[in-house]
Amino acid sequence: MTEEDVTRKRVREILTEFKDHQGALLIALLHIQYELGYTPEFAVEDASAILGFSQPEVWGVLSFYSDFKIGKQGDHFIDICVDGPCHIGGAPGVRRALEEAALDESNKFEVRAISCPGICAKAPVVAVNMRYHGDMTPDKALELAAKLD
Ligand code: FES
Incomplete structure (x- = not known):
């Protein structure tokens, strides 16, 4: 299992954990951001599939709040x-x-x-x-x- 596989598995676990919560999209994305220190691009596809939002809606949240950093850049x-x-x-x-x-x-x-x-x-x-x-x-x-x- 690659590092990306492990990260993606964890991202999906977090998304699933918040699936039935009110405000699930923002809360789940914040948890991913705080745990990883960034938001992987594949989180958009996974959040869409697991939480039932369109990918443009997920991108909308990520681009609206300056706390979100998309993609890993430094160690x-x-x-x-x-x-x-x-x-x-x-x-x-x-x-x-x-x-x-x-x-x-x-x-x-x-x-x-x-x-x-x-x-x-x-x-x-x-x-x-x-x-x-x-x-x-x-x-x-x-x-x-x-x-x-
Ligand atoms: S912590 Fe820097 S301005 Fe508030």
Whole structure:
């Protein structure tokens, strides 16, 4: 069984788990996103088949919400909040340091800009593979990035 087979099996399990829930499509897609750190493209076909929505409806949800990242791009994801409090708290410097490190470590991790996850008291905030870390500085962010396999 390939890695993609294992991932697809898990995606189908999650979709089936939420099949009879109200708001199943959004909830199931969010669970997939948070568990994998991205949403595989085949989730569109599987969500359509299992939850009974058309593929354009599934794409509509995925493209409407900025939390969804379609397809796996790096081995790891470091998301940085770029909204007001984080921006003022130093997010641009953290982002610049991470983006420079990402270039040196090609494909080890991908840096993505996100909107406020609601923990502004800890600004600036980054999430490493969906785990949030607050009071971030460029040095602390680089330490987190260096720990990635
Ligand atoms: S603005 Fe960054 S966590 Fe709220």
